[in-house]
Amino acid sequence: DSGVTQTPKHLITATGQRVTLRCSPRSGDLSVYWYQQSLDQGLQFLIQYYNGEERAKGNILERFSAQQFPDLHSELNLSSLELGDSALYFCASSVGDRGDPDTQYFGPGTRLTVL
Amino acid sequence: DQQVKQNSPSLSVQEGRISILNCDYTNSMFDYFLWYKKYPAEGPTFLISISSIKDKNEDGRFTVFLNKSAKHLSLHIVPSQPGDSAVYFCAATGNNRKLIWGLGTSLAVNP
Numbered sequence: 675d676s677g678v679t680q681t682p683k684h685l686i687t688a689t690g691q692r693v694t695l696r697c698s699p700r701s702g703d704l705s706v707y708w709y710q711q712s713l714d715q716g717l718q719f720l721i722q723y724y725n726g727e728e729r730a731k732g733n734i735l736e737r738f739s740a741q742q743f744p745d746l747h748s749e750l751n752l753s754s755l756e757l758g759d760s761a762l763y764f765c766a767s768s769v770g771d772r773g774d775p776d777t778q779y780f781g782p783g784t785r786l787t788v789l
Numbered sequence: 790d791q792q793v794k795q796n797s798p799s800l801s802v803q804e805g806r807i808s809i810l811n812c813d814y815t816n817s818m819f820d821y822f823l824w825y826k827k828y829p830a831e832g833p834t835f836l837i838s839i840s841s842i843k844d845k846n847e848d849g850r851f852t853v854f855l856n857k858s859a860k861h862l863s864l865h866i867v868p869s870q871p872g873d874s875a876v877y878f879c880a881a882t883g884n885n886r887k888l889i890w891g892l893g894t895s896l897a898v899n900p
Binding site: 730777 | 791830
């Protein structure tokens, strides 16, 4: 158990809909990262927040947005969903800002299926 | 364009033998490389890393070798155990510390 929790575990929805994925980082971690893993793309970094502020951006679509709240939990919002958005979405957390890659702790993921 | 490539989607090894997982990269600005292990229904967990100033890093049964001129790294597991059966991801990063991931290699260690 990494200490990072993600809800829900599974999500099935229809094209055009909007969903929210939730992540609670490990106690004491200030950084949260979101990743997308689809079958043919491997893990893709989406976005990082540090202590409530956006710190780094990766291959995140404009239809997607995220935020980190004062209690440090984070939400990833996916809107106007398309079939291709079906994937596993992972959240990771780390203590610091620089996010030393070998100290990122991953949650179990949310499997999103868009029908 | 895959900057980090794991060309073998799967590998099968006998228990007690050596497992060698390979990874190639294209970006010469990468200076830190990592291996993560992933079991089904779990997130990736960090396994071992290597900085570009080294060519080898060892941690117990796991050794990572880096060949910068060939832009190639490999993970050796000796001896392999059934509990090592998992998907192994190679990842690389540069100054911005954004992790770039390979597609993974599924290792099966057979008793």
